[in-house]
Amino acid sequence: MAITLNFPSTRTAGSVAIEPVPDRRALALLLLSVCLITVPHAWHIPLPLFGFFGVLAAWRAVTLYRQYGLPNRTQLTLLTLLAIALLVSQQRSFFGRDAGTAVFVVALGLKLLETRSRRDAYLVVNLAFIVAASQFLYQQSLWMAGYVLTVSGLLVVTLLSLHSATLPIGRMLKTGFAIGLHALPLALLMFVFFPRVEAPRWMWLQDQHKAVSGLTDRLEPGSISELSLSDALVFRVRFDGPIPPPARRYWRGPVYVETDGNGWRAVKQADQRADPPEIVGDRYAYTLLLEPQAQNLVYGLEMAESFGPELRRNRYYQLQVKEKPLERAEYRIVSGAEYRILPLSDQERRQALQLPQPVSGRLRDFVAGMQQEAAGPQDLIDGLLRYFRTENFYYTLTPPLMPDQPVETFLFETRRGFCSHYATALVYLLRIAGVPARVVGGYQGGEINPVGNFLEVRQADAHAWAEAWLPDKGWVRVDPTAAVAPERIERGVNVDLQIASGEVSFTSVSIGSAGDWLKRSRQLWQSIDYNWQRWVVNYNSENQAQFFRDWDIDSTFKLAQWLFASLLLVGLPLTAWLLKTRVAADRSVECYRQFCRKMAKAGVEIGYSEGALAFAERAAAAKPELAEQIERITALYIRIRYQAQSDAADLRTLKNRVRGLRI
Incomplete structure (x- = not known):
């Protein structure tokens, strides 16, 4: 008697076995997952290349419902040559992030048209996993991680569909989810313990457009007011202790010392000052997570006393990194709210007294009159601040244009300006009086996220203030904005309303219960994103080394012990559960x-x-x-x-x- 068994049908041609063709459902899942994983790359590769992939995918979709229509070998060869021509014309290279991504996307489309057997489909899935991983070369947000994980799960379901054509879709989803759960513990262990290999700073893998364009080394009238209408995140800060009050949240950035009468320019100095500032008040220790920047500045809280070796402090007490931070970076800093910086070199004095010639006679007469009523530099500063406070000056984001003699026009005619107008005018007047002064740019304030208990500083918090040198006190911060609009310093900026209205708005303004609910939801998400960036995206070799130190892992032998124990702790229960599940199933x-x-x-x-x-x-x-x-x-x-x-x-x-x- 012969027993007939229903094995999968396999066609043969001569002595060569031909793999069975995947069923329509498996091919549809394959096409769907491939399209979903390539959609985000529409913003990363040139439109002609992505359009070429779209045409190939559409071609393959049409053939799902027809018994013919796939290209033959000659047509595939011509399509491949066309793809190479497009790649050369659009990318000029096959190397680098963008070019490499384009190669994989186009290859994925070509392979879809060539998919006739299950083996071909497996190869397409493997290529799709590579394209999925390439998304993280462009964006490492939690949203993108969730999206890639979801589509990767769909690729796993596609593999299951290729393996079992009659398996119900619900069971495939359940099995795919179980596979992911099984791999998760081992993936976490490898993430924490496996040596972190830092990628070199390949400039062909890093694009300048990722950096945030904020404060620059040139301060023009209206430049900061433009930033005040942007909610782009600059950095986030978590303090070890209490968060300082708003009036102490000055985040130091570019120092502008040279002027041509219209704009101000920061002198680029990379020499490191040996003596730290003398801290005479409270100290704040904090961790600053900086977004990608177009400048090589790190905005430390004034005044930074100590910091990690990756930072340096130049002669203007700016914190700098050697190269522009084109990726998110985390820094540990300790700053003092009250400080003294007494030394003043001859070069600094010359720079801090520089003025374009000639100086307006009206301005000289005004300063001379103020000096007659002042007993010294401090009295002069107080008198100028009183002038700003009592002479109907207005703090506004939309001051009138002042193309000619901007300082004189602002002081005596328009009297409407933003923080940069007040700071530059004050420094200009002090220099006429012979008091060394300079303009400091940076950020002031920041919004507390109560969910994660950290501070968020955005471009809308951009600010400018003055710094004057007094013989008995050294460099002293003088903020004329506090005289004109003290709410700006004491309360901070209401970023949402300021952007929506285009007018200055402070945090004391209520936005209603619906707006409050939306704001709390956003704060919750931002707290989740902050921890994602800190503990996942920024988990580099330094953070891993700190983690090992915290757990007293100070040798390779101890690391091996921890890794072995962790594998046992995770592997044994997982193995027992898998065996039990297998027997039950x-x-x-x-x-x-x-x-x-x-x-x-x-x-x-x-x-x-x-x-x-x-x-x-x-x-x-x-x-x-x-x-x-x-x-x-x-x-x-x-x-x-x-x-x-x-x-x-x-x-x-x-x-x-x-x-x-x-x-």
Whole structure:
């Protein structure tokens, strides 16, 4: 007797076996997952290349419902040559982030058209996983990680569909989710303990457009007011202790010392000052997570006393890194709210007194009158601040244009300006009086995120203030904005309302219950994103080394011990659960054992190493009256146990047939 078993059909051509063609559902899932994983790259590669991929994907979609239409070898060759021509014309290279991504996307489209067998489909899935990973070369946000993880899960479901054409979609989703859960513990262990290999700063993998364009080394009228209408994030800060009040949140950036009468320029000095500032008040220790920047400045809280070796302090007490921070970076800094910087070199004095010639006679007369009423530099500063406070000056984001003699026009005519107008005018007047002064740019304030208990500083917090040198105090911060609009310093900026209205707005303004709810939701998300950036994206070799120090892992031997213990802790329970799940899931084995026990009662016992097929032939010969039932039970068992084309209904049928076998 011959037993007919329903193995997957395999066509042959001569002596060469041809792989079965994936069914329509598997191909549809494959096409859907490939398209989803490439959609975000529409913003990363040139439009002609992405359009070419779209045409190839659409071509493959049409052929899902037709028995013909796929290109032959000649057509594929021509398409490949066209793809190479497009790549050369659009990218000029096959190397680098953008060019490499384009190559993989185009190759994915070409391979879709070539997919005729299951092996081809597996290769497309592997290429799609590479394209999915390439998304993180452009963006490492939590949103993108969730998107890539979701589409990668769809690729796993596609693999399951290729393996088992009749498996229900719900069961495939459940199995794919279980596979991800099984891999998660090991992935976490490898992420934490595996040595972090820092990628070199390949400039062909880094694009300047990723950097935030904020404060620059040139301060023009209106430049800061333009930033005040941007909610772009600059940095986030978590303090070890209490967060300083708004009036102490001055984040030092460019120092502008040279002027041509219209704009101010920062002198680029990279020499490091040996003596730190003398801190005479409270100290604040904090961790600053800086967004990608177009400048090589780190905006430390005034005045930075100590910091990590990756930072340096130049002669203007700016914190700098050697190269522009084109990626997010984290820094540990300790700053003092009250300080003294007494030394003043001859070069600094000359720079801090520089003025364009000639100086307006009206300005000189004004300063001379103020000096007559002042007993010294400090009295002069107080008098100028009083002038700003009492002479109907207005703080506004939209001051009138002042193309000619901007300082004189601002002081005596318009009297409307933003922080940069007040700071530059004050420094200009102090220099006329012979008091060394300079303009300092940076950020002031910042919004507290109560969910994560950290501070968010945005471009709308951009600010400018003055710094004057007094013989008995050294460099002293003087902020004329505090005289004109003290709410700006004491309360901070209401970023949302300021951007929406285009007018100066402070945090004391309520935006209503609906707006409050939306704001709290955004704060929750920002807190999640902040921790994602700190502990996942920024988990580099330095953070890993700090983690090892915190856990007293100070040698390779200890690291191996920890890794081995962790693998045991995770691997043993997982292995036990998998084995238990496997035994519970493979009910077909238990059904077949019950069948063998019934046959043993009939006098036909299965041999120790006898296979199901051989036993079925022998049992059918011994019990011809049961031959049909033996054949059906055996064929169904082999189908469930060893073939992909089985489902839950087959298992129920096997149970019923074994139960109905009468000996």
